[in-house]
Amino acid sequence: MSRPQRHVFVCAQQRPPEHPRGSCAGKGGTAVLQAFWAELQKHKAHDTIAVTYSGCLGPCDGGTNVLVYPEAVLYSGVTQDDVAEIFERHLLGGEPLARLVAPGEAW
Structure with a gap:
């Protein structure tokens, strides 16, 4: 595997419902x-x-959280319907998707 230009971490943390x-x-x-x-x-x-x-990845109440490096952009509240847009605009195009970027105080 070659060194990736971007690395995406998707939180899949499982906790009890309560x-x-x-x-x-x-x-x-x-x-x-x-x-x-x-x-x-x-x-x-x-x-x-x-x-x-x-x-x-930290701000659990805002999940699903997705972290993209090397830019260190944390997205919160991501749904599967958002993924294609994040992929196209940020991962391929280099432009973070502002509407899903977690507020600075969250992370």
Whole structure:
């Protein structure tokens, strides 16, 4: 595998439903992760983009959370319907999707 230009971490943290912080898995994290993997396949971008599931990225109440490096952009409230736009605009086009960027105080 070559060094990716961008690396995406998708929170798939699973906590019990009654946990006070909630969890990204409980807010669709697994579907978001699978949508990123599908976009990776669709664009045949395995040499330039890496997609990895992760544990907690921090602001659980705003999940599903997605972190993109090297820019260190944290997206919150991501749904599987947002993934294609993030992939096209940010991962391929280099422009973060402002409407989903987590507020600075969240992370």
